[in-house]
């Protein structure tokens with residue numbers, strides 16, 4: 559298995575407050591990782607530190623062997639734009655633009671694909687995520703679930719190697735959560751590595767591996783194996799996770 563991300567001795571503090579220390583883990587190409595832990599354990603800080611949205615104080619983050627923790631801001635922005643996609647609890651789509659315009663924008667900005675290819679990718683992504691019918695709607699005139707699907711399309715427009723999500727279903731109801739997670743599982747099945755932070759055990763149960771953070775350290779991890787939508791024993795996957803989470807005191 560090829561390593562896509564190699565996190566070594568990562569340390570992060572805010573002023574004198576230590577938030578993360580001794581963080582070491584590898585992510586393999588095509589994996590789906592969920593990061594869990596109590597509120598304040600450092601999950602978002604970890605996600606931001608490994609995705610170049612923030613910088614660790616020390617340690618290294620290697621993306622396909624290249625140390626991205628030492629890149630200057632301009633190079634880091636380029637890596638983020640071309641190799642990474644991001645989704646958050648709230649969509650952060652631009653107001654007064656249509657769903658389609660929001661999706662194509664990072665594609666035009668990156669300049670790797672022609673405008674025509676970007677438009678084609680956007681169409682294909684909107685078909686996959688079921689939002690073609692609202693492509694030309696202003697973002698004010700769509701549902702929360704449609705907004706999150708559009709955020710996923712925008713995150714995938716440059717065909718990133720890794721999709722990062724910080725509580726991507728945090729503001730969705732349970733049926734929309736399921737639909738959005740089906741999309742994320744499909745994206746992962748097609749080869750994109752996925753790393754998300756979540757509080758929701760049902761969401762984390764769709765990951766291959768769950769990492770549990772406690773007080774800024776990796777306390778434990780659980781291998782669940784690949785999620786299969788047609789799986790008969792889906793509940794046993796959730797049960798394994800919930801027993802394990804109980805052991806972590808979650």
Ligand SMILES: Nc1ncnc2c1ncn2[C@@H]1O[C@H](COP(=O)(O)OP(=O)(O)OP(=O)(O)O)[C@@H](O)[C@H]1O
Nearest residue numbers: 572575577595596597598599600601602603604755
């Ligand atoms: N920019 C910042 N400046 C100062 N302290 C910060 C900053 N960002 C996070 N922290 C602190 O770092 C700690 C970890 O925060 P973080 O948001 O990573 O935790 P979390 O596990 O994601 O929490 P939650 O589940 O509540 O979102 C907290 O004590 C938080 O107050």
